[in-house]
Amino acid sequence: MLVLAVLAECPRHGYGVIEQLRLRSGDAFDLPEGTVYPVLHRLERAGVLASDWSEHAGRRRRTYRLTESGRVALTEQRSAWESFSAAVGSVLQGVPCPRTT
Amino acid sequence: MSSHDMIDSYLVELRAALQRHPHVDDLVAEATDHLVECTGRLESIGHDHSTAQALALARYGDPSVVARAFAKAGGIAMPTKTARVAGAAALGAAAGWLGLAVGVFPYLATVMWFSDGWPGAWVLMLSLAGASTTAATLVLLHGLLLRGAGSYSGTAYLSMGLGIAALVLLTLVTWAWPFGVVPLAIAFALAVRRVNASLAGTGPAEWLLAVAWPVGCALYLVLETLGFGPVAEFGNYPWANAAGFLVGAVLFSAGLVSIGIRLRHEAPDAQPAAIAMD
Numbered sequence: 001m002l003v004l005a006v007l008a009e010c011p012r013h014g015y016g017v018i019e020q021l022r023l024r025s026g027d028a029f030d031l032p033e034g035t036v037y038p039v040l041h042r043l044e045r046a047g048v049l050a051s052d053w054s055e056h057a058g059r060r061r062r063t064y065r066l067t068e069s070g071r072v073a074l075t076e077q078r079s080a081w082e083s084f085s086a087a088v089g090s091v092l093q094g095v096p097c098p099r100t101t
Numbered sequence: 102m103s104s105h106d107m108i109d110s111y112l113v114e115l116r117a118a119l120q121r122h123p124h125v126d127d128l129v130a131e132a133t134d135h136l137v138e139c140t141g142r143l144e145s146i147g148h149d150h151s152t153a154q155a156l157a158l159a160r161y162g163d164p165s166v167v168a169r170a171f172a173k174a175g176g177i178a179m180p181t182k183t184a185r186v187a188g189a190a191a192l193g194a195a196a197g198w199l200g201l202a203v204g205v206f207p208y209l210a211t212v213m214w215f216s217d218g219w220p221g222a223w224v225l226m227l228s229l230a231g232a233s234t235t236a237a238t239l240v241l242l243h244g245l246l247l248r249g250a251g252s253y254s255g256t257a258y259l260s261m262g263l264g265i266a267a268l269v270l271l272t273l274v275t276w277a278w279p280f281g282v283v284p285l286a287i288a289f290a291l292a293v294r295r296v297n298a299s300l301a302g303t304g305p306a307e308w309l310l311a312v313a314w315p316v317g318c319a320l321y322l323v324l325e326t327l328g329f330g331p332v333a334e335f336g337n338y339p340w341a342n343a344a345g346f347l348v349g350a351v352l353f354s355a356g357l358v359s360i361g362i363r364l365r366h367e368a369p370d371a372q373p374a375a376i377a378m379d
Contacts, residue, residue: 014131015138032162033139035132035170057135060130 001075002029003068004048005041011052011065014040040064048073107154108136111164118168128171136161187244188364190237194358202350224276225343231275235268238285240363241357243366245292256291263288278346279321282314309356317349 006012006020016034017040043049048070051062066074102167111130136157143153161167242264246257261320263284270281290311321341324330330340 013134013138015135018135019142031165032134032170033160034132034167036164036169037128037135039169041171056134057137061134064126072173076163 001081003036004066004074004077006048007064007066007069008074010065013053013061013063015058021047044069051076105137105154106138107151107158107243108140110131111136111161113296114164118164119171122171132161132167159184182249184244187241187248188361190244191357191361191364193342194234194237195354195361197230197237198350198354198357201230202233202347202354209213217317227275228272231278231281232272235271235285238357239264239268239366241361242292243373245296245360246290248296248364256295259293260288260295263291270342276309279318282349283318286311286314286331304360306356309352310360313352313356314349316352317347319345320348 002021002025003017006017007023012020014037015033018036020085021029023035040051044051044064048067049064050067051064054088056061112133115127115132116129119128136154139151139157139160140150143156144150148156162170181326239261242261246253246260265286267281267285269282271278274280293307293311295305321344324341324344325338327341328336328338329344333339
């Protein structure tokens with residue numbers, strides 16, 4: 001869901017996706033950046049992402065973008081997460097104990 | 102050497118770690134773009150060139166870690182020491198199944214069913230032969246499952262569970278082999294599918310591991326229905342039983358030899374730091 005969310009606004013290359021994940025999470029996701037690429041490739045095989053190759057500064061660059069089914073998947077996953085998050089937040093918020101006397 | 106000497110060295114290691122991936126050139130090109138871009142960004146915030154490269158590489162991850170991530174995502178087959186041992190076990194298992202089919206089983210099918218009683222020594226020998234042959238077969242199954250993705254998960258546990266069920270059945274009731282070989286066939290169907298999904302490059306011959314025993318069982322049922330050979334005391338047809346086992350075992354052994362030779366000749370130690378999983 002996070003990768004899809006990062007690609008929702010505009011297409012990005014791999015480094016751009018990872019940089020956005022790091023910036024938006026406040027460096028909370030500290031994982032080897034190279035391990036994000038298998039995720040991108042798997043999402044592309046699943047049809048929620050598509051990619052294109054281009055030339056940039058003399059080297060090959062792969063840019064990822066969200067497909068229509070990716071946008072649908074993101075909407076569904078975002079909705080499910082918001083419901084779950086609201087439920088957990090509600091429980092954690094707590095209420096005062098009723099008086100028993 | 103280029104201005105990105107540390108990155109260049111890293112990319113050589115990464116390429117070796119991903120050597121079995123069919124799109125290795127694309128993966129390395131993508132890594133190159135990432136590392137050069139990241140180095141540039143780090144230089145722009147004040148790091149010197151060497152430090153920027155070192156930081157970019159540290160963030161990207163060790164080649165073995167990246168290769169493992171691709172393996173778990175279903176993008177690469179990983180030759181392991183286990184896979185090589187599994188290749189040897191497959192060849193041994195093939196000999197075992199053929200031995201059972203050509204020698205022991207037809208004899209027992211004839212002698213046991215047409216005699217007054219089943220000799221205990223022969224029953225024990227059949228159980229031991231069935232157990233050891235199936236156990237060797239499960240070593241191959243384990244190697245295939247690891248080779249498919251580097252670790253167990255989901256269908257791999259199901260596959261091995263079916264394999265163990267087959268081992269128990271083929272040990273305790275070897276004579277009732279169809280009950281044991283059917284779960285074994287399903288276990289291999291799951292395993293071969295898993296290896297194929299990870300682009301490990303299995304060939305059609307490996308599917309024999311999944312279809313051999315169903316073919317043998319089907320032949321047995323057809324011949325039993327047709328009344329093939331003399332009828333035994335329980336009204337069954339032992340030669341039909343033996344013929345089904347023979348055909349199943351020969352086909353299964355062909356699959357075992359095919360995949361056994363392939364796994365046996367892999368070189369798991371070629372890049373031990375990058376791809377060794379066990």
